[in-house]
Amino acid sequence: MPxxxxxxxxxxxTVLEGILYGFSVFMYGVTLWVLFYRRSTKEVNRSMVVVACMLFIFSTMHIGVDIHRIIKGLVYNRNFAPGGPAAWFSNPSDFTFVFKSAIYSFQTVTGDGVVIYRCYMVWQNFYIIIFPLIMLCSVVTAAVGSVWACSQANPSQGGIFFKLTGQWITAFYASTLSTNLICTILLAFRIWQINSRVHRKTPGNTSLMPVLMIVIDAGVLYSVTLLSALLCFVNHTNGQYVVLDMVMPIISIVFYMVIIRVGIAKVTPSSRGGESSGMGHAAAISHSQAQSRGEYAMRPLEVHITQLTESQKDRHLHDPDGSITKPEYDSV
Structure with a gap:
């Protein structure tokens, strides 16, 4: 197939990116609504607001550059000799391509940084994120190298698929894909672990499986997109340009999706029973007395997807077998 x-x-x-961008803009608005009006704490989570705005700005800048490239390549340079518009688009050293590559790098580093941050907040252990942080450094290094390589590339030498450029871009795709997969696995394992411990103490009262599914859904969506871009690139197919432009709004969509799915499903505690439910955003458990020797009574448990942390003081409340008997979580 040619x-x-x-x-x-x-x-x-550009058309596909525009469709996804429009969807991400809608999700951006809903995300701000969730962060400002459906929060579970008195204070607005400013860090998540800042990240949401950064992702929106990067996505907007990227599609703006892509639209400018379409106009420049098909209108202003339609008589570009030799080869016409296709020859112009094959030049990765053009300022517009280098600039959009830099924007994509910022977007990727921001998205990976958020995943690592969430991973830390779930585990509350710096040692857990040491390797992801090393991977993030490799992402930054590969991003800088790929942007530099694009600025130095020559269309006559193969353009973006030239050996030097290809090595940097392949390293960039591989490092960000690995970072995302590692953090998703760590998040999923920790949530599953906490869910198992909670169920051993209060079986049937609550479940963190919806939280787990949200984390897995977001990780799979992003990973599949990155893997598609990587496969297209290593096979030297121009389809990687299509997938690459789609990754930009997908990064934003993945971030917004995690917050929105929780915020929309949130149900506050009712006056009738004091219980709360929802798709992983809030769950309440009560246990009035110890079930057996060595166990502690449990007080209400709240879970919020955007940040899942075990309070430090609860770490000392363990059974002899190491089970957590009093977990508590805060919202990001």
Whole structure:
């Protein structure tokens, strides 16, 4: 099957990115509504607001550059010799391509940083995120190297698929994919572990499985997109331009999705029973007295997906077998 030409790839990628961008803008608005009006604490989580705004700004800048490239390549440079628009789009050293690559790098580093931050807040252990932080450093290094390599690339030498450029871009894709997978596994394992401990103490009262599914859904969506881009790139197909432009709004969508799915499903405690339920945003458990020797009574438990932390003082309340008997969580 013949590869798609670069000018066609540019049109297709911009259209698909525009569709996903429109969806992400809607989700951005809903995310701000959730953070400001459906929060579980008195204070607004400013860090998450800042991240949401940064992702929105990066996505907006990226699609703006892509639209400018389409106009510049198909209108202003349609008589570009030799080769026409396809030849112009094949030049990765053009300022517009280098600039959009830099924006994509910022977006990726921000998204990976948020995943690592959430991983730390769940585990409350710095040692857990040492390796993800090392991986994040490799992401930053590969991002800088790939942007630099693009600025030095020559279309006559293969463009973006030139050996030097290809090595940096492959390293960038591989490092950010690995970082996302590692953090998703750590998050999923920790939530599953806490859910198992809670169920051993209060079987049937609550479940963190919805939280687990939200984390897995977000990780899988992002990982599949990155893997598609990586496979397209290593096979030297122009389809990677299409997937690459789709990754930008998907990074934002994944971040917004985690917050929105919890905020929309949130149900506050009712006056009738004092219980709360929802798709992983809030769950309440009460246990009035110890069930057996060595166990402690449990007080209400709240779980919020955007940050899941075990309070430090509760770490000392363990059974002889190491089970947590009094977990408590805060919201991000």
């Amino acid at each position: 590869d798609v030409s670069l000018d066609k790839a540019g049109i297709i990628s």
